[in-house]
Amino acid sequence: MAERTFEMDLDRLFGEHPVFADAELFAQRVEDRLERGWTFRNLLIGGLGLAGGLVAAIQLMGYGVIPRLEGLSQHYAPNVEVNWTDVTLAHVLPGGLQVNGEILWMSAFMALAAIGFAVARAVRDF
Amino acid sequence: MSDPVRAALHDVELAALAVAGDRQAFGELVRRHGSAVRALLRRMGAAPDLADDLAQDAFLAAFEQITEFRGDGTFQAWVKRIAARAYARRWRRVGRERLIVETPELADGPPPDPGVAIDLDIALASLSEPERLCVSLCYGAGFSHVETAAALDTPLGTVKSHVKRGMDKLRRRLAPTADRLESQAHG
Numbered sequence: 001m002a003e004r005t006f007e008m009d010l011d012r013l014f015g016e017h018p019v020f021a022d023a024e025l026f027a028q029r030v031e032d033r034l035e036r037g038w039t040f041r042n043l044l045i046g047g048l049g050l051a052g053g054l055v056a057a058i059q060l061m062g063y064g065v066i067p068r069l070e071g072l073s074q075h076y077a078p079n080v081e082v083n084w085t086d087v088t089l090a091h092v093l094p095g096g097l098q099v100n101g102e103i104l105w106m107s108a109f110m111a112l113a114a115i116g117f118a119v120a121r122a123v124r125d126f
Numbered sequence: 127m128s129d130p131v132r133a134a135l136h137d138v139e140l141a142a143l144a145v146a147g148d149r150q151a152f153g154e155l156v157r158r159h160g161s162a163v164r165a166l167l168r169r170m171g172a173a174p175d176l177a178d179d180l181a182q183d184a185f186l187a188a189f190e191q192i193t194e195f196r197g198d199g200t201f202q203a204w205v206k207r208i209a210a211r212a213y214a215r216r217w218r219r220v221g222r223e224r225l226i227v228e229t230p231e232l233a234d235g236p237p238p239d240p241g242v243a244i245d246l247d248i249a250l251a252s253l254s255e256p257e258r259l260c261v262s263l264c265y266g267a268g269f270s271h272v273e274t275a276a277a278l279d280t281p282l283g284t285v286k287s288h289v290k291r292g293m294d295k296l297r298r299r300l301a302p303t304a305d306r307l308e309s310q311a312h313g
Contacts, residue, residue: 006297007265013246013300014266017165026160026178030185031153037186038149 042120049116057109129154137201144192152192156185159202163209169250170213170262180216184209203268210267214277217259249299257292260285 020026132140132154143151163184167177188195188205195204250258263269263277271289275282 006293009300010261010265010293010296014166014169014262016246017162020161020164023157023161026164026181027153027157030156030160030182031149033182033186034149034152034189 045120046117049120050113053109053112053116056112057105138197141192141195141197141201144189149189152185152189155201159205160185162202163205166206166262166266167209167213169247169258169266170210171217171255171258172213180212181209184212187212206267207269210263210269211277214259214263218279245300249296252299253292253295254288256280256284257288257295260288261292261296264289 129150132143132151135143135151135154137155137158140151140155144155160181163181164177167180168174172180184205187208195201250262253261259278260274263274264271269277271282271285274280274289275285278285
């Protein structure tokens with residue numbers, strides 16, 4: 001009985017604790033570290049998304065997708081004597097812009113980068 | 127700086143906000159329970175600087191795993207267990223002489239009940255390192271003997287011996303304080 005009482009007293013004694021004078025500073029340090037960690041995580045996810053988009057764009061270009069698509073369009077529609085890219089870009093891009101494969105792939109790269117950032121944002125928020 | 131709106135919320139509500147990524151809500155939890163965690167680590171035997179570093183790490187770890195806090199115990203008890211486990215891990219890994227100080231440095235500010243807090247801190251300083259660690263883990267962090275043995279990677283019988291010897295010493299040192307607590311409880 002006495003043993004049990006002493007244990008309860010000890011629990012109570014451990015429950016009592018001093019309030020440190022620098023408690024606010026301590027909390028601020030933890031918050032600062034949390035903030036730094038959060039910023040670093042966002043940069044990391046965004047960077048990985050961008051790198052992923054870049055790799056995807058390089059892979060697409062490396063495999064020569066444009067010539068393949070042009071080849072396909074000529075194979076399956078031999079009577080249509082226009083290039084696939086010409087048809088597409090002429091309708092998408094504003095007049096006066098030179099339409100070529102570089103613009104297409106730059107656009108594709110920017111789209112992939114945007115998707116990367118969007119995914120990063122989604123991961124962060126949800 | 128503490129936000130008055132968040133300061134009015136219960137720990138469980140703040141934890142729910144922290145789950146949603148509200149770092150200021152978590153900061154309020156740190157403000158409320160930081161001293162308790164730091165005091166526990168010092169009572170376990172950590173030097174003040176190390177205790178503060180470990181307490182910071184414990185709160186960061188708590189934020190990372192905040193979804194695991196379901197509110198069935200108190201937030202303070204939950205973070206104390208995280209901090210105690212971290213100290214026990216370090217105690218196993220690093221040379222004990224670097225982690226244990228002979229006499230713990232008392233807090234800068236005045237304790238809520240100076241007599242009680244100082245009595246316990248002085249009494250704990252009279253224990254051997256393992257006794258102090260085992261008693262603090264069991265009564266300060268709420269570990270069972272089995273959990274303490276696992277945390278320290280020590281046989282259960284050894285832990286029980288340390289706790290018993292430590293309790294005997296504390297009983298002798300704290301008898302007047304315990305009597306006062308009892309009389310306060312009854313009076």
